[in-house]
Amino acid sequence: MHRRFIVPGALGAATLMLAIPASAAAHSPGAPGIGDPYYPAYGNGGYDVSHYDLRLKYQPDTDRLEGTATILARTTEDLSRFDLDFLLDVGEVRVNGAKASFTTSGEQELEITPAKPLDKDTPLTVIVRYSGVPSSKQAFGFTSWHRTPDGGIAANEPEAAAWWFPSNDHPLDKATYDVSVQVPDGTQAISNGTLQSTSSRLGWTHWNWRSAQPQATYLATLAIGRFDLTTGTTEGGIPVVNAYSEDLGPNDGAARASVERTGEVADWLSGYFGPYPYDALGGYVPNTDTGFALETQTRPFYSPRQFANGSNVSVVVHELAHQWYGDLVSLRGWKDIWINEGFARYAQWLWSEHEGEGTAQELADYTYASYPADDPFWTVKPGDPGPENQFDTAVYDRGALAVQALRNEIGDDAFFTVLKGWPAKYAHGNASVADFQRYAEEVSGKPLAALFDTWLFQPSKPDAAAARAQSLAKPSGTPAQPRSWRKIAATNDVHDHGH
Numbered sequence: 001m002h003r004r005f006i007v008p009g010a011l012g013a014a015t016l017m018l019a020i021p022a023s024a025a026a027h028s029p030g031a032p033g034i035g036d037p038y039y040p041a042y043g044n045g046g047y048d049v050s051h052y053d054l055r056l057k058y059q060p061d062t063d064r065l066e067g068t069a070t071i072l073a074r075t076t077e078d079l080s081r082f083d084l085d086f087l088l089d090v091g092e093v094r095v096n097g098a099k100a101s102f103t104t105s106g107e108q109e110l111e112i113t114p115a116k117p118l119d120k121d122t123p124l125t126v127i128v129r130y131s132g133v134p135s136s137k138q139a140f141g142f143t144s145w146h147r148t149p150d151g152g153i154a155a156n157e158p159e160a161a162a163w164w165f166p167s168n169d170h171p172l173d174k175a176t177y178d179v180s181v182q183v184p185d186g187t188q189a190i191s192n193g194t195l196q197s198t199s200s201r202l203g204w205t206h207w208n209w210r211s212a213q214p215q216a217t218y219l220a221t222l223a224i225g226r227f228d229l230t231t232g233t234t235e236g237g238i239p240v241v242n243a244y245s246e247d248l249g250p251n252d253g254a255a256r257a258s259v260e261r262t263g264e265v266a267d268w269l270s271g272y273f274g275p276y277p278y279d280a281l282g283g284y285v286p287n288t289d290t291g292f293a294l295e296t297q298t299r300p301f302y303s304p305r306q307f308a309n310g311s312n313v314s315v316v317v318h319e320l321a322h323q324w325y326g327d328l329v330s331l332r333g334w335k336d337i338w339i340n341e342g343f344a345r346y347a348q349w350l351w352s353e354h355e356g357e358g359t360a361q362e363l364a365d366y367t368y369a370s371y372p373a374d375d376p377f378w379t380v381k382p383g384d385p386g387p388e389n390q391f392d393t394a395v396y397d398r399g400a401l402a403v404q405a406l407r408n409e410i411g412d413d414a415f416f417t418v419l420k421g422w423p424a425k426y427a428h429g430n431a432s433v434a435d436f437q438r439y440a441e442e443v444s445g446k447p448l449a450a451l452f453d454t455w456l457f458q459p460s461k462p463d464a465a466a467a468r469a470q471s472l473a474k475p476s477g478t479p480a481q482p483r484s485w486r487k488i489a490a491t492n493d494v495h496d497h498g499h
């Protein structure tokens, strides 16, 4: 859906070689993309970020954001220049203390040329001073900044960072964050992690948030508006901060009845996935009319529309499941989205079972039978859906069918060992669908290439024999309809399911 064009990096390098002294000829520009096949311009090459320090000031009336980003990184190549991904207007850039020249190219590339070339494997401190109106910016035909009556929100997938801070915008480069936001007194600023402190002076309140564990750029979030905050602690001892817009109207009760169960749900999920991986937890519900939810790290974003039919704990289960499957272990490339969505949907099925609303197997049988063989649903390959189908229902539902098929193939003991072992094996890193298959084969001792191919990589409905082999279809007759079938139908609606 969000297409990007390829920048001819080799040509750029050749041109630059002529313009620089021979002594620096070994230094060349970092690539304008990190190498994602779906999105060639996402992220950048030549360096690795360890920390973002963001000092921001936001005016809700005008949607004006000013900021200074201090980025701590390390070079991974000899660099004559390098890129950040960013959309707002840049006033000054400093690299290792010295003013650097900069220009913009492509849809969101900020090209930075330091005063001196940078040697490989050396520390890099980049300071970017900037300002702008995020809601006025688009890239690749979309915006990830959602203006609200009392502020704005940065939340989207696969990209949201460029609307509020410069970054190496791809999950392959995770970092820690300190986010400090000045807003007028009486307004709140919500972000990820722990609220270290708030303080007020001269009519402005400073909100200081810290993400002490590595976080992908698209999982960083910012929400400014008038929020009511609730705090608590999970049974496991994790501090919880939730935030609700003061303007949720008739959805307010259902939103709270769902998101206030965050601690309970995280504790329940840890029984399947292992200990909750972060030192902070929560959720927030701004007064936006967007239809999706997002697994922003430690503090998912929920849209009020998800609570229009009453409480919806299932969406909370989905977004919190991503804290392990998506956030702790992130995809290697965006084609690996099944690792995120197949498992987050499957967690919803496990929750249904927990709530007595149909077992995972019943929901799998029902889902399998719901789509006839000629339904376009089966043409989407969850293991490599293409950018245009990255968030198609099939990635979620057929993705979860694949998880149930795996469970039936390797048995519950091996399956639940895999479910819990995977987040630990790749904690704070990245992994691919192929890595998952290898790991499941390792744990179960079974070859699984045929199973993965059938359920994730064929553009057609696995036949009844294949499905029966994995117990996904009743031998004959109509599939059992779990009591929650109406709810399942609803989760297929684009306005009801989360990313």
Ligand SMILES: [Zn+2]
Binding pocket: 318, 322, 340, 341, 344, 498, 499
């Ligand atoms: Zn999701």
